[in-house]
Amino acid sequence: MTGKFLFNKKMILLGMLPGLLLYFCFFVAPSIGTFIFSFTDITQVPGKAWSFIGLNNYKELIFLSNGRDFLEALEKTFVFSISTTIIQTAFSLFMAVILCRKFVNYRNLYRTVIFMPTILGVTVTAFCFQLFFSIDGPAQKLLNLFGASSGFFGDYQWAFPLVIFCQIWMSAGYEMVIFIAGLQNIPEDIYEASNIDGSNEWQTFWKITLPMLWPTVMVNLSLCIIGSLSAFQIILMTTGGTPQTRTLSMFVYQVAFGMGTLDPNAGKQGLAAAMQIILFTFILIITVGSRYLMNKVNGED
DSSP states (O other), rough: OOHHHTTTTHHHHHHHHHHHHEEEEEIIIIHHHHHHHBBOOSSSTTOOOOOOOTTHHHHHTTTTTTOOOHHHHHHHHHHHHHHHHHHHHHHHHHHHTTTOOTTOOTTHHHHHHHHHHHHHHHHHHHHHHHHHTSTTTTHHHHHHTTTTOOOGGGTTTTHHHHHHHHHHHHHHHHHHHHHHEEEEEEEEHHHHHHHHTTTOOHIIIIIIIIIHHHHHHHHHHHHHHHHSSSOOOOHHTTTSSOGGGGOOHHHHHHHHOOOOOOOOTTTTTHHHHHHHHHHHHHHHHHHHHHHHHHHHHTTTT
């Protein structure tokens, strides 16, 4: 009787209800509100009247005065996402393959060291990099030995590459763990047969490891692309969102909550909502596209 009582449909739905309510309140409702606000002129000014303005926010982003800033932020977003995805995935795969070799001593130690930045979190990671690349930090002192200097996060040329490096350093360990899990699921018999056939390490990787690991590669690529497209915390904590490092997600944050700054767009939350909808559309397209490719690779319809 107890089992039937606990596992009937009504009790299951009742147990799911608190989680569903939290999901609706903190995810579904804000998403619907963002979509609605993207068609309004609502601002950050408390008590100011707002009204529906149709597609004017979208037109302003693409065609009018904010088009240039929006397109620059969009360009930075794609550069950030593509660079992060390619470098991070390649590095994580390389380290996973190396650290799955039995002849490598202290494999668990190396895995822990690479995974450690993931545990530290964005704030601690950004703080460590700010200390290292500060005006009187170790990196500056090293350059001084060669008679050179740099502003690093304040430098127009170096700030964006450094932010990309921070993102990769912080996230590569997580991706590496997923690759290691995928590599451990490949049967050893296949490698033994490959060795008997006389295949070298490079041939084994391209003809056995990579094809069998391809679903895992697609998962990591999807996670990396989505994460890099929506990343703004590492940019906020390192550079504060200066123009040379301002991606679309950072631009959304500055426009929505930048009241009191010199930016004329600051506080226009309706405009920020329109930018967020566009960013969401890009992420949705990439997610659906990657899922379609994964199904093709796995032979599913």
